Amino acid sequence: MAVLTKLSKRLNGEEGQDIAEYAVMLAVILAVVVGTIRLIGSNANNVFSSVASTIQ
Secondary structure, three states, X not given: OHHHHHHHHHHHOHHHHHHHHHHHHHHXXXXXXXXXXXXXXXXHHHHHHHHHHHHO
């Protein structure tokens, strides 16, 4: 019975839809993380440059 259920899910594409949803969520999360890192990186660069010019 379990084999028929798994086969039915594969034929109906329900499992593939779940994978696509996870892929979309992963892409959104990665976009947010990359954007945050770029923002923090540029701000950190400005802070280090300001400190370096103050020390000199």
